[in-house]
Ligand SMILES: Nc1ncnc2c1ncn2[C@@H]1O[C@H](COP(=O)(O)OP(=O)(O)OP(=O)(O)O)[C@@H](O)[C@H]1O
């Protein structure tokens with residue numbers, strides 16, 4: 001069963017945007033797709049539709065019910081902080097072993113024809129609890145990764161640093177997407193070319209800023225072809 005873990009070089013770089021685009025693209029091709037965002041911080045139940053959970057549910061054409069929200073994102077926290085800090089504000093912590101078991105169960109129970117995306121949280125080494133980061137989560141699952149980066153000034157170093165860490169842990173980067181940062185003066189194509197030179201042989205795909213998230217873009221078709 002094809003499953004990918006969607007990680008990023010930081011928060012707000014486009015992980016959810018890329019994932020929802022990919023879901024729409026694959027569904028338009030008749031594939032059955034599922035997606036999870038197991039940990040979400042900055043979650044307000046009164047504005048669930050605009051959360052990552054709500055955005056993924058919409059792309060999956062699933063209803064925004066309490067059950068579905070819980071299915072996609074079992075660990076939800078109100079504060080817009082890293083999961084360890086956000087959970088602590090509520091006197092909680094993310095149970096790392098349960099997170100791994102939950103993710104593995106999702107991968108194992110997806111039907112053979114399904115495609116599954118698990119969106120991480122923030123960047124590659126965001127703390128999940130006092131002892132684990134997203135890197136430990138990815139290491140436990142060993143899924144191929146979709147690495148998402150922005151196109152802002154500074155992204156090349158952030159991206160190559162993330163690649164270096166992932167490679168040291170023998171994690172597979174199936175594709176790298178540079179999702180254009182709003183109001184960045186750095187040309188997307190030049191950023192993609194520079195990252196590709198250093199990231200070789202990883203496939204690097206540039207996704208321009210889209211006015212409408214429901215519209216498809218050839219870059220997403222290219223990404224889907226790279227993955228499947
Ligand atoms: N290529 C793009 N075109 C248009 N909007 C984009 C694009 N990439 C990202 N965005 C927008 O930028 C914002 C941040 O993107 P997104 O929420 O996907 O980041 P993220 O990496 O998932 O963040 P988080 O760490 O909070 O999960 C969102 O409003 C999203 O719609």
Ligand SMILES: [Mg+2]
Pocket residue numbers: 015016017052119
């Ligand atoms: Mg997100």
